[in-house]
Amino acid sequence: MWFATLNGLNKYDGYKFTVFRRTPYAFMALMAIHEDRNGNLWVGSGSGLQLVHRGTETSTRYSFRGDVYCIFEDREGALWFSDSTGLYVMDLTTKTIEYSYHHDTDETMSTRSLSSNIVNTMYEEPNGDLWIGTQNGLDYLDRKSDTFSHYVHDPQDPHSIGEGRVSVIHKDRNGNLRVGTEGGGLNLLDRSTGVFTH
Numbered sequence: 001m002w003f004a005t006l007n008g009l010n011k012y013d014g015y016k017f018t019v020f021r022r023t024p025y026a027f028m029a030l031m032a033i034h035e036d037r038n039g040n041l042w043v044g045s046g047s048g049l050q051l052v053h054r055g056t057e058t059s060t061r062y063s064f065r066g067d068v069y070c071i072f073e074d075r076e077g078a079l080w081f082s083d084s085t086g087l088y089v090m091d092l093t094t095k096t097i098e099y100s101y102h103h104d105t106d107e108t109m110s111t112r113s114l115s116s117n118i119v120n121t122m123y124e125e126p127n128g129d130l131w132i133g134t135q136n137g138l139d140y141l142d143r144k145s146d147t148f149s150h151y152v153h154d155p156q157d158p159h160s161i162g163e164g165r166v167s168v169i170h171k172d173r174n175g176n177l178r179v180g181t182e183g184g185g186l187n188l189l190d191r192s193t194g195v196f197t198h
Contacts, residue, residue, distance in 0.1 A: 004030035004043055009052070034071035036079060036092060044068025049081055051095075062095070072122040074130070082119035087132070101141075111147040115139050123169040123177075131177065133166030138179055138189075151194070153184065159195040162187050 003010040009030060011018045032044030041052040043059075049068045050059040072080040078098065079090040086102035104113035116134035123131040132139040137152035138161055154160040162184015170178045177189040179196075187196045 002033060002035070002041060004033035009033075009043060029067075031067060031069050032071045032081070034073060034079075036073050037077060038092070040092075042071050042079065042081075044071050044081060044083075048083070070119045070121060072124075074124055075128060080122060082117070084117055086117045087114060087119050109150050109152075111149070113148065115148075115150045115152055118165075120165055120167050121169050123171065131169050133169050133179065135165045137161055138166050138169070151189070151196070153181075159197075161189075161196050162198055 001012045003012070009019070029046040030043050031046075032042075034042045036042060039054065041054060043050050043052060044067070046067050047061065048066070049062045049071070051062070052059045066084045068081050068083050070080075070082040073092075074080065077092055079092050081088055081090070086100050088100045089098045090096065091098050101114050103115065103117040104110050107113055109115070114132070114134060115138075116136035118135040119132055120135065121133040125131070128143045130141040130143065132141060137150060139151070140149040141147075142149070151161045153163045155163075161179065162181040164181040164183030166179055167182050168178075168180035170180075172178060177191065179187040179189060181187060185198055187198055189196055
């Protein structure tokens with residue numbers, strides 16, 4: 001088992017912990033961890049996105065700007081990750097960025113814009129569409145039209161999503177979308193009306 005912590009990358013083999021702090025690229029202040037379908041371990045930290053080579057526990061750093069907050073792999077095998085400049089999609093075979101999404105400060109609620117560049121969590125629907133939890137609310141990406149719908153907190157609307165960054169997205173066995181926010185608690189979304197209950 002692998003654990004990402006603020007004090008390094010930890011591996012537990014069933015008997016003891018091994019902490020990796022000193023490698024060619026320091027594993028400090030880790031914020032995200034993901035094992036892809038090929039068994040590769042990806043970690044996100046204050047120094048960007050890194051691929052950990054399992055046999056040697058060395059790493060390859062991919063030069064992205066700053067903290068990586070979220071790492072997610074979709075059903076098609078693309079790797080999504082977020083840093084403070086937006087959301088990026090990497091082809092796992094070529095290790096190249098295929099496309100990216102960003103927050104447009106001039107058009108905050110644009111259907112072409114994230115509600116925030118910082119993405120904390122993601123959830124994929126069976127049809128491939130994505131729920132994206134950001135620092136400023138919940139976004140829904142329709143993959144066919146490549147457009148966003150936004151759900152942000154409105155203090156004047158008691159049925160809007162709770163205040164704070166979205167940290168968890170979960171669909172329960174009944175198909176209800178539950179969204180955890182820091183400061184706004186647990187939110188249940190009625191997809192047909194766009195109304196949240198808290």
